[in-house]
Amino acid sequence: MDILECKLKNCYGIDEFNHEFDFTNTNVITVYAKNGLMKTSFAKTFKKIQDGKADEIRDEIFDIKAEVNVSVDGQDIRKEQVFVIKSFENYYESSSVADLLVDEKTKKSITTLLKQKNNFLKKLVQYSGLKIEKTQQGRKIYELEPTIVSDMNLSEKSFLLSLKELGEVENKTYLPNVKYSTIFDNSVIKKIKDSSFQNKIKEFCEAAETIYSSYTFF
Structure with missing residues (x-):
């Protein structure tokens, strides 16, 4: 990719934006603007x-309705060419990561x-009582993987x-019929810590x- 041309109108908070990003001599371009001007709307678009x-x-x-004309080297941009990272999300489960890689192998x-990771996490959902992702206060957050990382105190x-x-962790207790979320429930811990x-x-x-x-017999 050399030239990314953007012609945007009525895109969320963007009234009109026309710019040509030249990647001929670079792989990175930083867009800087004051809060509330266009960055979030640009990302949402x-x-x-x-x-x-x-x-x-x-x-x-x-x-x-917006007018959106985005092209890469003169050709309409394809969804496979885009990968947006939201600032408030730490974990991603997307094939787009692989699509960005040049090497086919x-x-x-x-x-x-x-895919293997996703299938494994789906299995854990059944036994843990936790969800891979959930919506909280209007935001999508990942629950299962961060819980594994945090509760098992993993270095990465x-x-x-x-x-x-994880392969080196020694399993000292086996409770196949008890869900993880039943034992480790933040709401229960909060109640236990309550002064009353x-x-x-x-x-x-x-x-x-x-x-x-x-x-006397005790």
């Missing part, structure tokens, strides 16, 4: 192109690996990069101790 939903791009305030290996923040480390709960536990233990001490 390309995300729609990546998802094959360019016809959904519009000015959301005035409900005006490497691309095939990565695609196969991602990636499941795939930690395969060797702690006080009641203390009262219970003191009362139990009084009762037990009154019986």
Whole structure:
């Protein structure tokens, strides 16, 4: 790719944007702008192109359909040529990563690996009670993989990069009929740490101790 030409109009917060990005002598171009000007709208526009939903791009305030003309070296851009990374997402499950690779052999290996990983995580969903991804406050977040990385204290923040480390973990407890989320539930931990709960536990233990001490056979 040498020339990326963008002609955008009514694309979310972008009224009109016409620019030609020249990659002839570089692989990276940085777009800088003040907050609220166009960066997020620019990313959202390309995300729609990546998802094959360019016809959904519009000015959301005035409900005006967008005019989107993006070309690579004179040819209309294809969704396979786009990969948008959202700033608030740390994990990605997308074949687009492999599509960006030039080497066909490497691309095939990565695609196969991602499929195997996805199938494995789907199996874990059944036994863990956790979801691969979920929506929280309107945002898509990944749950299962980050939980594995965090709870197992892995040195790498990636499941795939930690395969060797995971293989060395010694399984001391086997509970096939108990879901992981049943034992490690943040809402339960929060309740346990609550001062009211702690006080009641203390009262219970003191009362139990009084009762037990009154019986001579204990």
